[in-house]
Amino acid sequence: MQQLHYELHYFKNPNYPIIFHIDTLYKQSSHIVAHWHANIELLYVVSGEAVVEIDGQPVRAKRGEIVIINSNSIHSVRSETDEVVYFCLIMDSTFCRSLNFDTVNCRFHHLTNDLEMRNIFQIIANESQQAKPFYQKAVRALCNTMLILLYRNQLIEHTLVRTNTSDRMAIIKQAIEYIHHHFNRDISLDEISQEIGISKFYFCRIFKDVTGITPNNYIFQVRCNHAHQLLSERDLSVAECSDICGFNSTAYFTKCFKSVFGFPPSHIHRHKDQPIYGTQRDAHSGQRSVFISTNGQAEPTPL
Template structure:
């Protein structure tokens, strides 16, 4: 999963329903202009999304992205109970779909249900600034689903790579080499390099530089250090090399981060 494109998304809930269906409940077939995220807590229903049938029951989560054709009917002998969120993104031009399957099973955690119940209380009682609070709670729900999905995708990452990553994060200011990292996990440097790139999509060196640059950016943004001081504290002995690496990672030179801090201050 590419995480960056979801970091900037801010949801705006248009409709929330604690849906306790009657036996003849249905959603009429139509194209939706919002995203539908529904948590099934009881009963059963048939959903039709772009012509494909999905039977959902307690414990399932259904996600229907904006632009889809949606239709639904509950089971007459097992009327559905669900919590449904219809939402858009605050940025009007953004219509990014979430990376969820139409129906997801076994992701209804106690934590998510607690957030849903708190959301329901806020949405129905409408205290001052309730939409802001509701938006924050719903974003927590989406965050937990995204984080759980990401963890499942990376669950099979080699423990030796995890150990190397932890070592890099803990000791990024030090002089780290592929040879020393390979010794840490008892592998040949060439094999570790291939394994690391296979598991992370980047080389050890590029990963080290990214960790160093991210920390350098935070130090420059916080103020109190010159560019050369930050370079040294983040593991770069050559300021010119540091500036080149910083610009290649961030798209702008480290001096810009320092100036932004001066402007904001």
């Protein structure tokens, strides 16, 4: 069975819960492997042609077209031409909800060449490239407009129907959603398996089959990512942060944190003014971070 990955987006600045960057893929040497995440993602093809497989269905997009990847949709990206260049915009689901847009339970058409949305992409690219004062506020406002256009012109349905737990992927998605809502307290595998209506043994087996890691390993990685964000933005002690994020002891928290990031949590206090550690997209390998994608400023891009 092909191993899939859940991508957890980490936002260094909680007031800027947006990821925007430009990607280049090459037909012979790179692609974005199958993965999914809770946040909506939009890809605007600048040049070339891309094939985005979404929940098993190929979506072909050429220059000037926008691919909309719905929340929790399994997707991969490859180049259909020798090279494809595209803008990638990811908006945090909590940020969207704060603007009264529920992007988790809504479904949108996968492909559009909406002129207004294309213009918004270009302005976001300019703002991100130039990084003038208040550019992040400008991008937030532009994302609000982008959401309005999505709901006006691309909305298919809004549904709160409970996921069908007979499907393995649906089970894992439901479990991950539950973990993200309850990771900051003592949460057991019995509780999770009971919530999704299957045995603990079966749950642990299919979680490892699909994601490549155990549920407990996933829980502590989610906790560590949240801890990294808290330590970066708030004046908390390591012990306080450990307690907030659901760890039973500071020593165990430090051990887990170091295994995820390669350095102890105390390191953040000493290096708050330096660039954050994190993995970035490799244009040639096409591999994307399994758990962390940062919202750093995009590299300069000729438009």
